[in-house]
Amino acid sequence: MVAALSDSTVLVAGAGAAGISAATYLAGIGTRVRLVDDRYSTPATVTLAGVQVPGSSIETALDAGFDDVELLVVSPGFAPTHPLPVTAAAAAVAVWGEVELAWQLDRAGLLGAPRTWLVVTGTNGKTTTTGMVEAIMSASGAAAAACGNYGLTVLDAMVGEPAGARVDVLCVELSSFQLHWAPSVHADAAVVLNVAEDHLDWHGSFAAYAADKALALQARVAVVGDDDAVAATLPIGPDSRRVGFTLNEPAPGQLGVRGGMLVDAAFGDVEVELIDAGAVRPAGPSGIADALAAAALARAVGVTPAQVAQGLRAYAPAAHRGEVVATADLGGVAVKFVDDSKATNPHAAMAALAGHDRVVLIAGGLLKGASVDELVTAHAHRLAGVVAIGRDRRVIVDTIARHAPEVPTVTVFTGDDGRVSVVEGTVLAQPAVEAPNQPVDPVRDPSSSQAVMTAAVEQAWRLAAASDAGAASEPVSAVLLAPAAASLDMFAGYGVRGDAFATAARSVVESARANR
Structure with missing residues (x-):
């Protein structure tokens, strides 16, 4: 055609x-x-x-x-x-x-010799992994570009963007939406990082969502997150080679972590070391998992261990993905204000939480039908407090009331009079005080959204100080924005939400220093 x-x-x-x-x-x-x-x-x-x-x-x-x-x-x-x-x-x-369309044009040779396609999908970690793949491939000397759901469209990357140069390796981040409408794509290598509830309103069911994610695994080399219960069981293509990655010590056919090093036991006759886990950015389990996935894709197309290490060291995480935007002293402990606004679903928020021992969490927005029960039950021990914002804030508060009532909560919202209101406690005793879940228009009234975020950060800092005074088993190490929800109820995008958090965090830090 x-x-x-x-x-x-x-x-x-x-x-x-x-x-x-x-x-x-x-x-x-x-x-x-x-x-x-x-x-x-x-x-x-x-x-x-x-x-x-x-x-x-x-x-x-x-x-x-x-x-x-x-x-x-x-x-x-x-x-x-x-x-x-x-x-x-x-x-x-x-x-x-x-x-x-881009795949069909590429395979037909209408835009020159067909490219190498390295595809990344998953509920959480797609953009970080895609950026890592691009950095590794560039370190190998290939003309590579990140595209798809990340910056450039695939077609723009192929027709000469940026700067009219030919791109030979497409590092393609694909959402479940894009995969649904691209069933013919059989990449050179592709990874499904993880699969958890998201976009159920679009797909109609979790089974349909997972099936669209699995389309990526028709690749020549199908890489799967073996630590993820759903991803690990997804079917791969009939002619695909399966490779897994794990945060544990790897079995043959896997990449994993041994003795503090990322290692490859899948490509080659002997296990090889790739990079020290402490050198991976972003730090923490989710960053290491993303690095293993990126390394697997690169190794699948012949990149050397040394080039993998070079690329991962060169990679700088994009904004709003575990970015430390401010730091304040609290009883001799450096408390970081961490912007993980890109955590737009519960699975991503869980990954963000896993990188900290004890935090005050700011969460809420548009949950898109996803449950936060597992987030609360799995990470209640890390929570020194939760500040709930956004349209689905009551879902957050109700879940904590049911599963972790010992965790203090604060709800911040814009009331009927347009002023920012604060309600403490896991049960909203007078819900009529709130406006009826009507979102702030982020275009017409960005100041109101900023005011809510500022109040939320102030309340989070207060909860952190109260936890410290209460001599918790672990001191609070972070105030974490990991909303577990989309941002468009209050903000023009997750980036704007993260910027609002950073502005508020810096203001709180300045006030804390001035009052010492």
Whole structure:
């Protein structure tokens, strides 16, 4: 089909990064492109590759039917049950995502010799692992680029971004959405890091979510997180070689940790050391697991142990992923304020918590139907206190009341009068005081969101001080923002949420120093 695209009509649904990338490429090769996006209430005009392409609302496109359309390219946000792909499938029109389009073009050789694809997916750790893979491949001398759900779209990476240079190795972070719409991708090596409840509203069930994650394992080398109960049991492709990674000592066919070193017992005839675990950043179990996964992908395509070590040492974690934004003294203990705003689901928050002995946690936002029961039951012993924010804050508080009532909680929210309110205790005795779970508009009222975060950090610091005064078995070492939830109820994105936390943390630290 791809060879005939220049003489076809393609409907591209969604004018975000993926849709614009696909539509721009297709318009540039002469394809008749129809671009639709339901964010436009009236027909709009978009310029792609110097060609003006008429856009319309999705409803108009559905009314028009698919009689003249050979292919529908959907953006990742379109769920399988959305009327547009459902109608297209009923009309026998192929439905691809931008990643599938990129794969088909690459395999057909229409953008030069096919690239090496290294694919990363999982509920938690995708971006860190993808960045590590890019750093390792660059250290090996390959022309590599991180793309997919990370920065560049895959298609943009292949057509010459950045700076017009050819990319030979695609380090591709893929979400479950992207994998669903890219079933043909059979990478050179791919990893499923872990699988836990997330995006159930999109997939409809956990089984469907896990099945889409498993699509990545059709790769030549299928790498799985053997410490994760779900990932470890996912099926791999019939012609795939399975490689595992573990934080324990590795068995043959695994990468793992032995004597404080990351080691490879999967590639080669003898086990080889890769790098000291203490040199991995971000530090902690989740960072080490991500490094093992990245190393496995690189080793699968011939990268040497020395190059793996060089790349991992060069890797610098992106912002909002365990970033220490401030430090304050509390009774002789250095308490770190840690921004892990990228922990947008409970599984990611659990990984963040596992890196600390005792913390005050700031959590809440849009849970997307995920449970936080396991987070609380598994890590209650680490919690010196919890501050709950965001639309689903009551879920956080209720879960603690049921499973760890000894953990002090504070709820911070914007009340009916627009002022920030604070309620202490695991049971909200007067829930009518709160506004009825209506989110702050992050565009119209960013100051209110910042005010809530500032109050939350102040309350977290108070809980840390109270825990220290109570002579807990372990002193509080961190105030941790690991929300276990998405941010769009209060903030324009997880990065904005993390920046708000950093601003508040620095203010608290300055006040603490001034009052000493």
